[in-house]
Amino acid sequence: MLEVSGITQIFGGVTALKDVSFSIAKESITGVIGPNGAGKTTLFNIISGIYTQTSGTVVLEGRNISGLPPERLAPLGMVRTFQNIELFSSMTVLENVMVGMHTKSSSGLLACSLKMPWTFKEEARIRDNAMRWLEFAEISDLAGTVAGNLPFGKGRMLEIARALAADPKIILMDEPAAGLNSQETLGLADVIKKIRDMGITVVLVEHDMELVMDICDRIVVLNLGSKLAEGTPREIQENGDVVAAYLGDE
Numbered sequence: 682m683l684e685v686s687g688i689t690q691i692f693g694g695v696t697a698l699k700d701v702s703f704s705i706a707k708e709s710i711t712g713v714i715g716p717n718g719a720g721k722t723t724l725f726n727i728i729s730g731i732y733t734q735t736s737g738t739v740v741l742e743g744r745n746i747s748g749l750p751p752e753r754l755a756p757l758g759m760v761r762t763f764q765n766i767e768l769f770s771s772m773t774v775l776e777n778v779m780v781g782m783h784t785k786s787s788s789g790l791l792a793c794s795l796k797m798p799w800t801f802k803e804e805a806r807i808r809d810n811a812m813r814w815l816e817f818a819e820i821s822d823l824a825g826t827v828a829g830n831l832p833f834g835k836g837r838m839l840e841i842a843r844a845l846a847a848d849p850k851i852i853l854m855d856e857p858a859a860g861l862n863s864q865e866t867l868g869l870a871d872v873i874k875k876i877r878d879m880g881i882t883v884v885l886v887e888h889d890m891e892l893v894m895d896i897c898d899r900i901v902v903l904n905l906g907s908k909l910a911e912g913t914p915r916e917i918q919e920n921g922d923v924v925a926a927y928l929g930d931e
């Protein structure tokens with residue numbers, strides 16, 4: 682599904698990533714973990730088109746996507762969420778998801794906002810679809826709430842619903858559990874597993890080890906810019922190098 686090959690990233694004199702390679706299988710959940718400064722965010726920014734790597738390639742379903750910006754990746758089926766949630770705070774929860782879907786609507790955003798007659802049917806279809814994603818993310822009861830008034834945890838679920846509304850094949854999540862309480866984290870785990878079970882590939886950078894070990898099929902461990910280990914949660918937990926890298930971070 683996704684092949685990361687020989688990624689190196691140098692910022693000025695700092696080597697943030699050094700020859701990192703791994704592959705991600707379709708319809709799996711992969712966690713990217715590692716101590717602070719390991720290079721996780723840099724790797725995510727490269728895969729999602731925010732940075733262009735110094736060298737190496739990223740291939741999505743056989744297509745070299747290296748250097749493509751995020752807006753070119755979404756139509757190819759790759760979306761991402763951010764650690765700092767970015768919502769339209771004065772719009773309702775439902776409208777936030779609908780806006781994400783207008784990129785795919787045949788009527789276009791301008792015609793819809795002018796309420797042209799031919800757009801009503803399209804609008805109703807988009808609204809129904811958006812509502813389904815809110816139900817999926819378990820926040821449909823908040824559809825009419827202004828997004829800026831949402832509690833943090835619900836905002837995170839809205840960001841996920843909005844990303845899914847773009848109909849991705851693969852979703853990258855940057856620290857989805859950051860700022861969530863333990864109850865919310867359990868809800869998030871269920872939603873991420875449901876995303877995988879509906880055939881969407883999930884890649885997440887995450888510090889919450891309990892969550893990572895619970896939901897991931899595979900884990901890639903970075904340390905000091907290099908890949909330290911790769912395997913199932915059990916293999917990673919039993920890997921002495923990984924334990925040592927984390928202890929060194931304490």
Ligand SMILES: Nc1ncnc2c1ncn2[C@@H]1O[C@H](COP(=O)(O)OP(=O)(O)OP(=O)(O)O)[C@@H](O)[C@H]1O
Pocket residue numbers: 692693695696697715716717718719720721722723724
């Ligand atoms: N834009 C940048 N310019 C210069 N150096 C950078 C830049 N972004 C990251 N770095 C450096 O690259 C290294 C990897 O940083 P990165 O943020 O990718 O790590 P991380 O694993 O995401 O860390 P954390 O868990 O703390 O978020 C660090 O040494 C960091 O200081």
